[in-house]
Amino acid sequence: MAIVTPLINIFIRSIRLLRIYRKIYDDRETKVSDVKFSIVITAQDNEQELEKNLPAIFEQDYESGFEVIVVTGKSDDETDTVVKNLQKEHSNLYTTFIPDSSRYMSRMKLAVTLGVKAAKSDWIILLGPECKPETNQWLKSMSIHCNNNKDLVLCYSNYDNETNKYYRFRRLYLQLYAIREALGKRAYCSTGYSVAFRKSSFMKHNGFLNNLKYERGEFDFIVNEYSEDYNTDVVVEHDARLIVDNPSKKSWLNEQMYYMDTRRHLARRIWHRIKFNTDMFFMHINYIAEIALMVYFGIMHNWIVLGASAFAFICTILIRTIVANKVIKFFDSGISVLSIIPFELRMIWTQLYLKMRYLITEKKDFIRK
Template sequence: MMIISTTTIIAGAVVILLAVLGSLINPFLRSLRFQKTETAENQPPVSILITAHDNLAELERNLPMFLRQQYAADYQVIVVCQSTDGETQDFLKRTAAENPHLYYTYIPESSRYMSRKKLQITLGVKAAKHEWIILTEPNCRPSNDKWLQTMVRQCQDPNHLVLGYVALDEETKSVRRFDSIRKAYYVLRRAQQTYGYRSHMPNVAFRKSDFMKEQGYQGNLEYVRGEYDFLVNKYAHCGDTATELDCDAWLIRETPSSKSWHNAHLYLQASRKSLERAGSMRTLMFFDHLMPHLSLIATLAVAAYSILMKNWILTGCAGFSFLLLFIVRMLIANKAIKHFDDGIAMFKLPFFEYGIIWRNLATKLRYWRADKNDFTSHKL
């Protein structure tokens, strides 16, 4: 007759319980609301703001899609470029002559010691002739010609901020597409539940009156980048924050270079300490990382101990816990990301998830080694 020791029972129960907790404490299990909203009959006039810096090729590819939107009300596309970028200005001049929706301007060369991006946005907001403004990038394009009419469905009272989704194109590495979707689950759900916290996706609608009343980026001008993070974080308190997740409202972003991808993470390291409401988000993310890793470490430790002691029942418990953890997390993640991307292989998902802490560590090391003056405006 086999006698099962108390140690075996306790250790087996603990690793199985940790596997369950490690599976359920999961950002992909906190569902987003994909609400269905009818297109409003009285659509508001809208300004679309694009800032460009050496982006002629991207503008040539993507700007026409913004100018060909099916939209009943008036809309304008504002492009703010550099005064020294003659080729881009020539392209915009030719395009504006053919399309009345386009308006372009530029920032002076004397702005070289300030955050050009934030200056471009501020200048573009002042030039906008409509209350609602959608901010995006030249390397993004609408998924179709219904993007604008779908995105503005939420541009109505009591909303003052609308967050849209941006998908990385299919040529982007699957691990980066996964990372972007995972971040989207955090920021979009936070916006749906309470207030907007930040956004890494350049598809944000806001009110011009709020921007002018609160003096634009006043309060965080010292940072070179982080314009979308600060915009959402600062202006979420002006009124309700809405999300528009219909696939017709998506923007498609061209494959980012490795340099731009890593730089975006470095700039976030520099600027996130100044974001409001960061404590609860960072605590949530900490436990989302802690529990699956604690479960994995405990499972491996129990497996090693049980094999050493030839306790095959405990080995079986450890094996079951390992499979439970990986399979359940894989299935949950696969179901969640299918809403946004069905091109990521399911078997890769556990490896992408457990690789996050190592990718974060690499980012922290890059930031630690970097010159901190690169992240701030030298003039301020």
């Protein structure tokens, strides 16, 4: 059990996946394509985020060209001023506005729709205002994946180095499930704050027609509804990663609550949750069984079996830690080796806590009134 049970976890499956990914990526022609991008950013009360993150987009080393479309609503801060000041420096920055009269539909989804319709390019990158590219090669790396065989491209992102380490671990952990599904037959959800898709695909699916009333979930709904058999790619190489601003505890919790509500409306959600719950079950049952055996045989003074149980327990920890650390290093997540086991054990309890919070939350808060 100490050998087999630790193999039932997302880190083990991801190591194999990353090996396959590396081989495919090494074998593929890595010449940058000539695809042009329209980067759509929705912003409301995001003055600080735009001021901090937008300049990194305009620093991109990408000869094929791109445009940035910022869609704003009525803000209480200087969001519009920040955009106007940047427009003086960048001729490829455009802005459009959400009409104040819009009701009964998500303003975020309406903003995305307006941005997509205003876009000149077929390839759209929907990007959150709270994130920025880690390098100036982001668009080059994205372009390699945006080819005739794909209609969706997901991009790995994680919180900045100032963020609570558990938040960073949890974000990586959950993205691994999304990445595996996206590189499999059909993607289930987005990897967070960025997704590239075709404008033609957005129009063909009538945008957010089926879920306009839900406040958030714009990234996940696009991926879940537009994903078809093998039409999705994922960018995980270093040059294409995104850095997400350190969230406050309140904003992090709100994000989790919105996802809790969004996932109720996503296709293939049951199978997605079964995989996570199965991993959690086998991990905990393994630890409980090994600790119970050590306690029992310690009481019985059966030192040989106690030693075997202790050895099995150590093997479990070593296998899980070594494998997880390889994946963590690949993604440069900066998680301490000593934190891996405690953070893994904490995952299911965080889920239960969030579930309880969601159950007592007024569900009308997630629907546009």
